Amino acid sequence: xxxxxxxxxxxxxxxxxxxxxxxxxxxxxxxxxxxxxxxxxxxxxxxxxxxxxxxxxxxxxxxxxxxxxxxxxxxxxxxxxxxxxxxxxxxxxxxxxxxxxxxxxxxxxxxxxxxxxxxxxxxxxxxxxxxxxxxxxxxxxxxxxxxxxxxxxxxxxxxxxxxxxxxxxxxxxxxxxxxxxxxxxxxxxxxxxxxxxxxxxxxxxxxxxxxxxxxxxxxxxxxxxxxxxxxxxxxxxxxxxxxxxxxxxxxxxxxxxxxxxxxxxxxxxxxxxxxxxxxxxxxxxxxxxxxxxxxxxxxxxxxxxxxxxxxxxxxxxxxxxxxxxxxxxxxxxxxxxxxxxxxxxxxxxxxxxxxxxxxxxxxxxxxxxxxxxxxxxxxxxxxxxxxxxxxxxxxxxxxxxxxxxxxxxxxxxxxxxxxxxxxxxxxxxxxxxxxxxxxxxxxxxxxxxxxxxxxxxxxxxxxxxxxxxxxxxxxxxxxxxxxxxxxxxxxxxxxxxxxxxxxxxxxxxxxxxxxxxxxxxxxxxxxxxxxxxxxxxxxxxxxxxxxxxxxxxxxxxxxxxxxxxxxxxxxxxxxxxxxxxxxxxxxxxxxxxxxxxxxxxxxxxxxxxxxxxxxxxxxxxxxxxxx
Numbered sequence: 001x002x003x004x005x006x007x008x009x010x011x012x013x014x015x016x017x018x019x020x021x022x023x024x025x026x027x028x029x030x031x032x033x034x035x036x037x038x039x040x041x042x043x044x045x046x047x048x049x050x051x052x053x054x055x056x057x058x059x060x061x062x063x064x065x066x067x068x069x070x071x072x073x074x075x076x077x078x079x080x081x082x083x084x085x086x087x088x089x090x091x092x093x094x095x096x097x098x099x100x101x102x103x104x105x106x107x108x109x110x111x112x113x114x115x116x117x118x119x120x121x122x123x124x125x126x127x128x129x130x131x132x133x134x135x136x137x138x139x140x141x142x143x144x145x146x147x148x149x150x151x152x153x154x155x156x157x158x159x160x161x162x163x164x165x166x167x168x169x170x171x172x173x174x175x176x177x178x179x180x181x182x183x184x185x186x187x188x189x190x191x192x193x194x195x196x197x198x199x200x201x202x203x204x205x206x207x208x209x210x211x212x213x214x215x216x217x218x219x220x221x222x223x224x225x226x227x228x229x230x231x232x233x234x235x236x237x238x239x240x241x242x243x244x245x246x247x248x249x250x251x252x253x254x255x256x257x258x259x260x261x262x263x264x265x266x267x268x269x270x271x272x273x274x275x276x277x278x279x280x281x282x283x284x285x286x287x288x289x290x291x292x293x294x295x296x297x298x299x300x301x302x303x304x305x306x307x308x309x310x311x312x313x314x315x316x317x318x319x320x321x322x323x324x325x326x327x328x329x330x331x332x333x334x335x336x337x338x339x340x341x342x343x344x345x346x347x348x349x350x351x352x353x354x355x356x357x358x359x360x361x362x363x364x365x366x367x368x369x370x371x372x373x374x375x376x377x378x379x380x381x382x383x384x385x386x387x388x389x390x391x392x393x394x395x396x397x398x399x400x401x402x403x404x405x406x407x408x409x410x411x412x413x414x415x416x417x418x419x420x421x422x423x424x425x426x427x428x429x430x431x432x433x434x435x436x437x438x439x440x441x442x443x444x445x446x447x448x449x450x451x452x453x454x455x456x457x458x459x460x461x462x463x464x465x466x467x468x469x470x471x472x473x474x475x476x477x478x479x480x481x482x483x484x485x486x487x488x489x490x491x492x493x494x495x496x497x498x499x500x501x502x503x504x505x506x507x508x509x510x511x512x513x514x515x516x517x518x519x520x521x522x523x524x525x526x527x528x529x530x531x532x533x534x535x536x537x538x539x540x541x542x543x544x545x546x547x548x549x550x551x552x553x554x555x556x557x558x559x560x561x562x563x564x565x566x567x568x569x570x571x572x573x574x575x576x577x578x579x580x581x582x583x584x585x586x587x588x589x590x591x592x593x594x595x596x597x598x599x600x601x602x603x604x605x606x607x608x609x610x611x612x613x614x615x616x617x618x619x620x621x622x623x624x625x626x627x
């Protein structure tokens with residue numbers, strides 16, 4: 001592990017030679033095998049089914065993990081999965097989930113699916129990726145994953161086998177004997193053959209692969225983005241991009257003595273690549289508390305004790321989780337922690353300060369995206385962190401801020417000038433980012449820079465700041481929501497003429513969906529009725545707006561398009577004024593700033609509590625200033 005404190009450290013790594021010339025494994029299987037050879041008896045993965053600091057845990061060494069990946073890859077190949085076939089998994093976190101990810105990418109192409117999606121969305125992804133095998137849970141109390149899987153497979157004709165993982169094997173004592181009697185029933189009929197994961201995999205060779213593994217780079221994973229409207233976009237990831245993410249972690253941050261506490265889901269690129277791949281590259285120990293991670297029963301209440309139990313050195317987190325953790329006292333010895341790494345959504349400065357004063361640990365904020373096989377930039381763990389920025393581009397990552405003119409020609413933006421963030425690195429797959437060819441149209445600038453759809457700027461020190469999103473996504477606690485789904489759901493009401501859905505600031509989730517509505521000329525409907533309609537017509541629960549407002553007329557552009565910056569201004573003013581009640585300050589206006597995006601301008605008066613204003617506004621990520 002090298003030091004990562006500055007641009008000089010980044011340049012020093014690049015100065016060692018071309019990335020392609022580095023002696024790195026070509027396949028994921030060889031990647032794992034190399035670590036198992038170096039650290040056979042060191043712990044690789046640990047998993048707790050329950051969240052108590054003394055609850056039983058399952059731990060695999062690197063040698064054991066390689067054996068499990070080997071037999072599972074052999075099982076998949078035996079089920080007819082070749083290098084161009086897809087193994088999907090619909091799983092919460094468990095010790096088996098990384099095994100399935102690595103084995104699926106070895107035998108074929110692995111396709112992790114979010115188990116929080118509904119059965120129709122899951123079926124759409126299975127059809128889009130042509131999945132042959134689906135690995136999921138055996139019916140288990142307090143989860144409907146097995147039921148959703150059965151319903152989805154009934155509408156995904158290519159799936160030939162469902163492989164079931166039984167979480168009961170991770171229980172101890174009386175609970176283990178009770179589960180078979182209270183197991184929920186799956187009623188949906190489908191065409192696939194159902195087999196047991198443990199019994200089927202253990203029947204295969206665990207010492208060597210029973211098939212040839214060509215030493216060539218290829219697409220080995222499909223990750224869906226969102227999944228909110230129609231068929232979601234599916235991004236393709238190659239071995240080289242997956243290994244690049246792991247190489248970054250081991251080069252800049254981790255070694256075999258580190259312990260990464262990761263309560264994030266293994267269907268998301270953040271957990272799969274910067275975390276899992278970095279552990280493989282470095283030999284670090286990955287700990288997963290409960291199948292639902294941060295959402296698991298008792299995880300937040302026991303969290304600091306779990307850090308102490310596992311002597312975690314790195315905490316992998318998101319702003320919503322930090323916010324929840326700060327509502328609980330630090331009731332354990334967390335001196336093992338070196339740093340926390342936060343991604344997926346902007347981090348409010350107040351949250352950063354509260355975390356640092358409660359734990360003595362700093363948070364390094366980073367930026368990545370599914371389309372780039374994840375990592376792009378990070379605040380230096382050992383150096384200057386500019387809170388609110390997403391740090392400096394990582395080694396071998398080239399970030400350009402570009403403006404496309406009306407002819408589609410890309411022009412470089414100057415220092416501190418906002419444009420579209422465009423990225424080239426070993427994780428970017430030029431021309432073939434998505435499985436659907438049409439969706440790659442106009443996705444690349446100068447044939448190699450991925451157009452992220454995010455707006456941002458590079459400051460004089462080379463730190464990257466995200467100022468907005470060109471593609472209007474609402475990011476609720478790291479979860480991407482397409483505003484189109486909200487708009488379509490509300491437009492299905494006969495009294496509604498226009499809808500503009502945006503993300504309003506939220507101190508917990510970063511953003512939550514809200515909708516502004518213009519009624520038809522004779523339309524007559526209440527906000528309460530629209531809320532009921534939204535709940536019935538928006539399939540994704542997280543996308544249901546928390547606030548609906550009826551306006552006489554929505555702001556529109558000259559061509560009649562709804563002008564969302566004005567709606568964002570309204571939302572910022574409403575949310576900030578509510579948060580500032582009793583402080584003697586309020587929002588005077590919300591102004592567009594070229595460097596910072598929308599900025600709330602606050603009133604200042606003699607009877608005002610300035611510290612309260614700073615503290616309350618510090619919980620949000622939107623910029624503010626005194627008027």
